[in-house]
Amino acid sequence: MRQDDEVTSYARPSIAAPEFRDSNGEVIDYGHRWDGSPPENTYSVDTHPERFAPLHAVADALVAHLRDTYDVDINEGAEVAADLLHPSYHDVVRAIRIRPNDPACASLTLVFTAYPGIYMHAGLLNDFHYPVCGCDACDSNWEGEADDLERQVLAVVAGRYRETIELREPDPWIGYAFTYPDGARSGGSREPGISPERLRAAKSILGRLSAEWSPWPRVDPSS
Template sequence: MLQDSEVSSYTRPSIDAPVFRDANGQVIDYGNRWSGSPPEDTYSVDTHPERFAPVHTVADALIAHLRDTYDVAVEEGEEMAADLLHPAFHDVVRAVRMRPSDAACACLTLVFTAYPGVYMHAGLLNDFHYPVCGCDACDSNWQAEADDLERQVLAIAAGHYRETIERRGLDPWVGYSFTLTDGATSAGSREQGLSLERFNAAESILRKLPAGWSEWPRSASTS
């Protein structure tokens, strides 16, 4: 479990959240729109993608926090988006890679898209999207996406992130798990469509990390 001291120095910035209204002028309460199954005509419809713009602000704050708190090299440039396993679906407007000074720690890259959204490449073999889907049926809001981004980024820095690999026939499967601030575990497994070369290179590293990635070293000013 993460300790309070590990996350207490990070504070979400103040967000002037946008408000959106439907055709009748009523405020759209994203995240609470459907009491049951969403209407069929809301699938594949993305009425207000700009509602996720605050996730960019949160990602900015996380980058500043990690840069100031940990001993990391920070590289910025759209070419850093090449760290993603698969290209972003939308135009990349910014990409930042953070590489801890200890090779036993997971690197992470945050990619900002024009959608607006954020992609994260974490460690060697996993990408995460915020949001995964912004369609009206999924009904996600920026707060939920920011919550996930913060919890997962802070878990990586605290050394509570693990990647696992498994060969299932010809296809490599990749697993991941986060231990979050409340002690809960978020985990998943999927076939990534990886090249065998990339999988083999990662396998040789991850086999040496059976307990997962290590906690990032603190910067001299915070240690």
């Protein structure tokens, strides 16, 4: 059985979800507020960013799971936030790098921000944000963002993550793809800010991979 076909032992921790009310005293049902297009006055307005605070607890649980289950080295310190392709828009509270002891596997860096939210650097050249946008119009909630974070972390761990580089003019195109049991998600963007040295190093490493990054090796239970 391939490692990525095994059932993961990760479970989301029990979280007392924060509750917020509108000016009428009604509970705000984030994620289900708009039937159709959101009102114009909700764009660029971020009323309760603190609703995303549970993402920090979810990220902590993921780090604990990865530490206990896989053969990895873990580094914690503000300096590992430099792994991000682009610096965080928000103050960094914590930053944790989880690096498998197999160079064929993609590493992960989780950056906890004061917003509060999580930035994730996966592999060599891709950053992911949870949430991507917390404005009232986007209407995202912490549960949906936690779903994405967990799915993407576990896809990387299972070897279901791929990065690509296309050298286009004037800027390189950096792509990614996650494969999930129920489908796939891919994307990419032009990245003008990557240093030539970082780009060359990434291209060399990715060129040695057959396709996706490899599944992370598990801890040897006999050791």
